[in-house]
Amino acid sequence: MDIARAELGPLVVKFYRQYMQQINDVTYPSGALLVNPDVQECLYRYFFDASRNKYLPPPKYQARILKHIISEIEKACKDPEEDQVSDLLMEHMGFLAAIPQQDQFEEAQQPHVHSYFPPLPLDQFGVQPILIKEAQNLLSRGNNVGLRTWEAAQHLAWYLMTVRPDLVKGKNVLELGAGTGFLSLLCAGELDARHVLATDGLAHVCESLQVNVDLNKENNTLHGHDAPLVQQLDWTDHQELEQILEDAREKSIQYDLVIGADITYHPEILRPLAELLKTLSELYPGLTILISSTIRNLHTFSQFTDICEKDLGFRITNLVCTIPDGLRYSGFFHSVATEIKIVSLSR
Incomplete structure (x- = not known):
């Protein structure tokens, strides 16, 4: 409607x-x-x-x-x-x-479809939302963190929609830690990517992600574009990574953009993530890498950027993304009470 x-x-x-x-x-x-x-x-x-x-x-x-x-x-x-x-x-x-x-605990486990409207003019006809089936009030810990859409994903979505849509249009996009698939669906549909691969390290998250991809295909929210492909990728599993790279070679796909939102929250995964990004940047010259993180623990995020910059030779650039007030704030509504950083990595 x-x-x-x-x-x-x-x-x-x-x-x-x-x-x-x-x-x-x-x-x-x-x-x-x-x-x-x-x-x-x-x-x-x-x-x-x-x-x-x-x-x-x-x-x-x-x-x-x-x-x-x-x-x-x-x-x-x-x-x-x-x-x-x-x-x-x-x-x-x-x-x-x-x-x-309902019992409050049971209610929190119950997934519902949320409609994420992009920040397009409020008088524009035909604006299509991204449909995400998720339990937003689910206690997000351990294996549950990929089952809801986080603020950092919406912040990066705002940046791509309003500041740098050119990074996505006609490009090949790889998302790491895709979770619900929100960003991948935005890139595939509204932002007109050529090819999108949504990856996550957990099988049950990939299953949920595929549900959301199918939901948007069935409801024609992708503007006639190809839906994201879904594939499991544990950053420490070299066989899974090689399969993704081999698939890309067979299809003559050169990735132009790698994105990730709220994927730097655990100290143990920071180095595997940074090393994966190094591998991808070496394989795909000119690759753009964007990481969006809610700064709940500044030490953890600083540890990630230090590994990237001091150990692996990346240049880190902080990107500015300002959410407007009033009626200009017209979609992808999210809190910025806790700081959210978007950084670009290049070598």
Whole structure:
């Protein structure tokens, strides 16, 4: 469904994009706008009518958002004869309230489809989201870290979309530690890469990644482009790496861009990662390498850059990615409360 065609204004379109991504801190339109009966009818149609949208947020999230909408409408009502909350919204609130509450732990394990709209103009028609099935509230530790989309991936996505789309268009892209596949799907679809290979070191993460690739193929969100290929790659497994390189040779693929987001979090994997990047940079002259990391532990990230720079001869360049305020912040919504660095590696 293309909410831009409803001509409700940019505030409502931004609200919708945030809602479909299921972020916590959405930007609500004013009560003065929400009280309009036509706006309320459109809100029900786009935000809550499951017969029109099969990937709506889960009931608990819907209920939290709808409760706030109703409260804002009620506060904005000046004439009881004219102003009121629509029957459709009130009936849906009653429906949501009647759904039995899940155990919080069980609820956190339950995956849902999140719609990540790219930061394109809010009045642009036909903007397609990247669909990612994930459990965002899953306790992310050990083997679970690849099963949700992290802020560093969205930050790098913003950079590629708004600053350097030329790094992807028509290029061959390899993603390391692809997790949910969010970045690979962006490169393959919206950014028009020639070829994308999404890799991860864990078999069950690759299975989940393939689910997301298939989900986007089935829903035609890739703009007619080829979907990313998925392959397992443990950075210490030379046989897996050689298979990937052999496949590239057979297809005459020379990789132009290597990307990775939130892949420098564990000290034990820093040197294998850096050495893999060295191998790739030697095989593919002119290769661009972009690494995006949320700086939860500055020592770990500094350890990675030191290995790359002092031991392996890489040049490290810090890239600037500034997220704007207001309506210019129109997609890939993520927190930058914790610093996120994007670095370019070259030799």
